[in-house]
Amino acid sequence: xxxxxxxxxxxxxxxxxxxxxxxxxxxxxxxxxxxxxxxxxxxxxxxxxxxxxxxxxxxxxxxxxxxxxxxxxxxxxxxxxxxxxxxxxxxxxxxxxxxxxxxxxxxxxxxx
Amino acid sequence: xxxxxxxxxxxxxxxxxxxxxxxxxxxxxxxxxxxxxxxxxxxxxxxxxxxxxxxxxxxxxxxxxxxxxxxxxxxxxxxxxxxxxxxxxxxxxxxxxxxxxxxxxxxxxxxxxx
Numbered sequence: 427x428x429x430x431x432x433x434x435x436x437x438x439x440x441x442x443x444x445x446x447x448x449x450x451x452x453x454x455x456x457x458x459x460x461x462x463x464x465x466x467x468x469x470x471x472x473x474x475x476x477x478x479x480x481x482x483x484x485x486x487x488x489x490x491x492x493x494x495x496x497x498x499x500x501x502x503x504x505x506x507x508x509x510x511x512x513x514x515x516x517x518x519x520x521x522x523x524x525x526x527x528x529x530x531x532x533x534x535x536x537x538x
Numbered sequence: 539x540x541x542x543x544x545x546x547x548x549x550x551x552x553x554x555x556x557x558x559x560x561x562x563x564x565x566x567x568x569x570x571x572x573x574x575x576x577x578x579x580x581x582x583x584x585x586x587x588x589x590x591x592x593x594x595x596x597x598x599x600x601x602x603x604x605x606x607x608x609x610x611x612x613x614x615x616x617x618x619x620x621x622x623x624x625x626x627x628x629x630x631x632x633x634x635x636x637x638x639x640x641x642x643x644x645x646x647x648x649x650x651x652x
Contacts, residue, residue, distance in 0.1 A: 528581035
């Protein structure tokens with residue numbers, strides 16, 4: 427079955443880079459996602475990568491995918507206090523449907 | 539355009555009661571998925587509806603059910619509520635078009651069972 431694992435907590439200083447890591451199990455996943463959840467809010471899609479890509483860059487965000495090791499990472503350059511949130515790694519769709527399997531979320535704390 | 543709207547935002551129920559949550563997807567989106575978010579389990583997939591049909595279902599007991607109407611609005615129902623059903627319930631809508639897989643989430647309904 428599908429399973430997504432990520433660490434629970436990361437603390438970085440403002441201006442430094444943050445790297446959030448994730449491993450997944452379903453090799454048939456078409457897309458891998460990073461979502462951001464701020465307190466009291468729903469989930470916001472930050473970026474996603476097709477499973478046949480190795481890297482995707484979008485402004486301060488860089489996603490790296492190692493398909494062989496089923497490892498996904500999100501790098502946030504020049505981390506700001508506004509980046510403090512919970513970041514969810516997710517894989518899907520599975521079986522052609524819109525089912526997305528999420529990790530438990532990594533809480534990013536940015537220290538001013 | 540308007541985002542995904544979930545109502546109500548907050549709800550308090552007692553054990554044994556039932557509850558109905560509502561989700562209005564983005565206009566034109568035909569796929570609606572429901573997720574349960576708890577601190578211990580993270581986000582768990584409940585079910586997905588597309589064109590009024592349930593296409594996929596997660597590992598939840600039969601007390602959790604849902605439906606979708608012809609205007610794509612969806613409801614989920616939980617009967618015989620248990621304390622462990624306290625959670626944030628999130629709804630996501632998708633366009634479901636080739637090459638477009640983004641799911642847009644609502645702000646959720648926070649259900650507390652006492």
